Amino acid sequence: MKKRVVAYKKLPPALLARLTERFEVSAFDGVNDANRAAFAEAVASAHGLIGASVRMDAALLDPARELEIISTISVGYDTFDVDYLTRRGILLAHTPDVLTETTADTVFALILATARRVVELAELVKAGHWQRSIGPAHFGVDVHHKTLGLIGLGRIGQAVARRANLGFGMNVVYYSRHAVPEAEAAYGARRVELDELYASADFVCVVLPLTAETEQLIDADAFARMRPETIFINGSRGRIVDEAALIQALKSGAIHGAGLDVFEREPLPADSPLLQLPNVVALPHIGSATHETRFAMAEMAVDNLIAGLNGQRPRAVVNPPSRPFAIEGEVR
Numbered sequence: 001m002k003k004r005v006v007a008y009k010k011l012p013p014a015l016l017a018r019l020t021e022r023f024e025v026s027a028f029d030g031v032n033d034a035n036r037a038a039f040a041e042a043v044a045s046a047h048g049l050i051g052a053s054v055r056m057d058a059a060l061l062d063p064a065r066e067l068e069i070i071s072t073i074s075v076g077y078d079t080f081d082v083d084y085l086t087r088r089g090i091l092l093a094h095t096p097d098v099l100t101e102t103t104a105d106t107v108f109a110l111i112l113a114t115a116r117r118v119v120e121l122a123e124l125v126k127a128g129h130w131q132r133s134i135g136p137a138h139f140g141v142d143v144h145h146k147t148l149g150l151i152g153l154g155r156i157g158q159a160v161a162r163r164a165n166l167g168f169g170m171n172v173v174y175y176s177r178h179a180v181p182e183a184e185a186a187y188g189a190r191r192v193e194l195d196e197l198y199a200s201a202d203f204v205c206v207v208l209p210l211t212a213e214t215e216q217l218i219d220a221d222a223f224a225r226m227r228p229e230t231i232f233i234n235g236s237r238g239r240i241v242d243e244a245a246l247i248q249a250l251k252s253g254a255i256h257g258a259g260l261d262v263f264e265r266e267p268l269p270a271d272s273p274l275l276q277l278p279n280v281v282a283l284p285h286i287g288s289a290t291h292e293t294r295f296a297m298a299e300m301a302v303d304n305l306i307a308g309l310n311g312q313r314p315r316a317v318v319n320p321p322s323r324p325f326a327i328e329g330e331v332r
């Protein structure tokens with residue numbers, strides 16, 4: 001009997017075919033109010049799940065007694081209760097590394113777009129309002145040779161640090177629980193406490209996972225410690241920031257601007273005050289959203305799922321089991 005798989009995000013046809021030739025697949029193009037009941041029913045009898053951006057709670061997963069693996073098409077896994085999955089013996093696989101460079105590009109795009117007012121000024125041209133040469137009211141601020149403060153210096157943080165230091169001659173300071181000597185050597189990155197980072201960075205950039213420890217880490221007190229020149233960038237998860245405090249800091253001039261790819265609520269509600277602020281560049285959570293990278297992520301997630309359902313070690317597992325995998329070695 002074939003194992004049952006639920007694909008809850010649309011997969012490229014060639015990758016879906018790799019699943020359908022091995023498993024009985026129920027495919028969903030996202031989960032919404034209209035298909036939620038059918039999705040829950042499919043999950044209840046599944047051996048494997050693959051997809052992204054759906055919160056998986058115990059109410060959904062408790063009935064799924066045969067579930068062996070969830071393969072998320074994302075590096076972040078804050079939509080899962082990892083302890084619950086581990087207790088249940090359900091593997092959680094994810095897609096680190098393949099999206100690192102693309103996400104760092106997006107973070108850097110936000111830095112440049114916010115500092116140089118790219119979106120606002122492009123809109124001005126499109127609206128036909130470019131009638132004389134641009135004066136100080138429309139000037140931006142420099143990026144090159146400024147100080148970048150990275151909160152988090154993991155895979156994506158290091159890729160941003162490389163762009164900043166080697167490409168733009170920026171000084172890099174960073175905050176994380178552990179020192180990263182290789183980034184200190186390669187990019188002159190200096191590890192500091194948050195207070196020093198807030199006080200010294202021209203750009204404060206969050207590249208952390210969302211965890212119980214990091215939720216609302218950037219609060220009103222944090223914004224109060226930044227400088228009026230600070231540009232705040234969030235390329236990781238909205239809930240790491242107290243969004244009301246961010247809005248207040250932007251409105252009051254406590255900080256200069258913000259470049260945001262992620263928000264407390266996504267999609268960002270159309271009536272969010274953030275959308276009324278000219279000093280905000282807001283993107284629709286597109287950190288990894290290029291054709292090449294989204295394909296690579298889906299491919300890795302399919303590899304992970306097939307490996308897990310074959311008793312092999314997936315390429316990236318969040319909660320490896322205490323027992324060894326039945327088959328160690330080659331993933332496919």
Ligand SMILES: NC(=O)C1=CN([C@@H]2O[C@H](COP(=O)(O)OP(=O)(O)OC[C@H]3O[C@@H](n4cnc5c(N)ncnc54)[C@H](OP(=O)(O)O)[C@@H]3O)[C@@H](O)[C@H]2O)C=CC1
Pocket residue numbers: 075076077096097099100103151152153154155156157175176177178179207208209210211213214235236237261262285286287288
């Ligand atoms: N906008 C988008 O589309 C995307 C967003 N992301 C988000 O970016 C996040 C980071 O990805 P990636 O760089 O691959 O992850 P990594 O695990 O490689 O890096 C995470 C970094 O955060 C630090 N960190 C973790 N917890 C804490 C803490 N409590 N206090 C201080 N530092 C902490 C880690 O260092 P240490 O452990 O030493 O503290 C490490 O430097 C993902 O979890 C995801 O949420 C990722 C891809 C795309």
Ligand SMILES: O=CC(=O)O
Pocket residue numbers: 073074075076077099287288
């Ligand atoms: O937000 C994206 C991810 O891969 O995590």
